[in-house]
Amino acid sequence: MGTDAPPAPTARRLTAEIWIVLGLSLGQSAVYAIVEIIARLTEGTPLANQSVALNPSRAVRPYLDLTYQLLDVAFSLVPVALALFLLSARGRAAVRSIGFDLARPARDLATGVGLAAAIGIPGLGLYLGGRALGITVQVTASALNTYWWTVPVLILAALRNALVEEVVVVGYLMTRLEALRWPAVRVVAASALLRGAYHLYQGFGPFLGNVVMGVIFAEYFRRRRRTMPLVVAHTVLDVVAFVGYALLPPHWRSALGIA
Numbered sequence: 001m002g003t004d005a006p007p008a009p010t011a012r013r014l015t016a017e018i019w020i021v022l023g024l025s026l027g028q029s030a031v032y033a034i035v036e037i038i039a040r041l042t043e044g045t046p047l048a049n050q051s052v053a054l055n056p057s058r059a060v061r062p063y064l065d066l067t068y069q070l071l072d073v074a075f076s077l078v079p080v081a082l083a084l085f086l087l088s089a090r091g092r093a094a095v096r097s098i099g100f101d102l103a104r105p106a107r108d109l110a111t112g113v114g115l116a117a118a119i120g121i122p123g124l125g126l127y128l129g130g131r132a133l134g135i136t137v138q139v140t141a142s143a144l145n146t147y148w149w150t151v152p153v154l155i156l157a158a159l160r161n162a163l164v165e166e167v168v169v170v171g172y173l174m175t176r177l178e179a180l181r182w183p184a185v186r187v188v189a190a191s192a193l194l195r196g197a198y199h200l201y202q203g204f205g206p207f208l209g210n211v212v213m214g215v216i217f218a219e220y221f222r223r224r225r226r227t228m229p230l231v232v233a234h235t236v237l238d239v240v241a242f243v244g245y246a247l248l249p250p251h252w253r254s255a256l257g258i259a
Contacts, residue, residue, distance in 0.1 A: 009089075011180055017086060018176050022194075025079035025168050030197035037200040040137065047203050048134035053143035055157055055242060062147050069144075069153045073160045080163050083172035098171030099226025112232025119216065120237050123209045130205020137203045141241045151243055158238030166230040169195055169214075170221045184222060191218040 009017070019027070040050055058068035087094035095101045102108075130136030144150050169191055177187045192214030199210045217230050 008179075014176055014180055018173065021079060021083055021086070021168065021172065024082070025164060026194065026198050030194060030200075033198050033200040037203070040201075040203075046134055047137050048131065051138040051140060052202060053140040055141070055154060056143040057145050062145070062149075065145070066147070066149050066153065070156075073153075073156050076160055076164060080167045083168050087172060087175060097225075098167070098175060099221075099224065100167060100171060100228055100231070102228070108226065108228040109232055111229035113236060115216070115220070115229060115233035116236035116240075119213050119233065120240065123213065123237070126205050126209040126212075130203055130208075133205075135203055136205035137201075139202055139206070142243075154242040155239055158242055159235050161238050162231045162234035165195065166217070166227045166234055170217055170230060171227040174218060174221060188215060188218040188222060 022028070040047060057065050058072070059065040084094040084100075087097060096103075127136060127139070131138070142150075142154055144153065173194070174187050174191055177190060182190070192211050195214035195217075196207045196211035199206045217233075221227060221230065
């Protein structure tokens with residue numbers, strides 16, 4: 001029996017594959033976000049007077065809410081599994097090919113925390129600036145009711161966001177676009193603009209902030225071929241945002257302009 005790897009997919013097949021993966025994941029989110037920002041801009045209420053809640057409760061009964069939260073996390077990770085499965089189709093270890101492994105945990109952790117610090121403070125500044133300019137909606141980072149499981153679920157949600165965005169939008173998408181022989185500038189721009197697009201529902205400040213973050217993350221991956229530090233950085237950013245918001249006293253949130 002032959003042991004040769006299957007032939008490389010054609011450009012047409014790769015393009016179709018990319019559209020399918022994005023259509024099942026963050027490409028779909030981007031389309032909804034674009035429609036939502038158009039709806040917000042045309043409803044007659046200024047963006048500054050509008051709000052959006054992240055991580056909302058899904059049921060009044062606590063354990064039913066917990067069930068829905070866990071199911072949402074689990075099923076939203078399916079596109080991650082699909083992307084890794086497709087990247088491994090020719091016998092390659094997908095996690096290794098995009099640096100999504102534990103080969104260098106200490107360095108990845110340090111790099112991830114450093115990236116989070118470098119992006120988090122300017123990102124908060126862009127959000128507050130967008131609020132001041134009236135181009136960003138008020139974002140409630142956690143709308144979950146307070147239960148014993150609230151913080152663990154918020155941490156899981158942060159990890160979920162990091163896995164979906166960094167594996168699909170950076171590791172998978174950039175690898176596939178490079179296989180299509182896109183120039184490096186177009187690959188980085190596509191990844192960054194997609195990241196910004198699915199945050200448009202929050203307004204133009206978060207859109208711009210996420211495009212900048214997308215350029216930094218995409219360029220890091222292009223040079224280092226590792227997504228694990230990006231997953232660490234993204235998880236840290238979202239844990240600070242979600243859990244920090246949930247634990248901050250209301251008057252502190254009001255003083256920071258995030259209540």
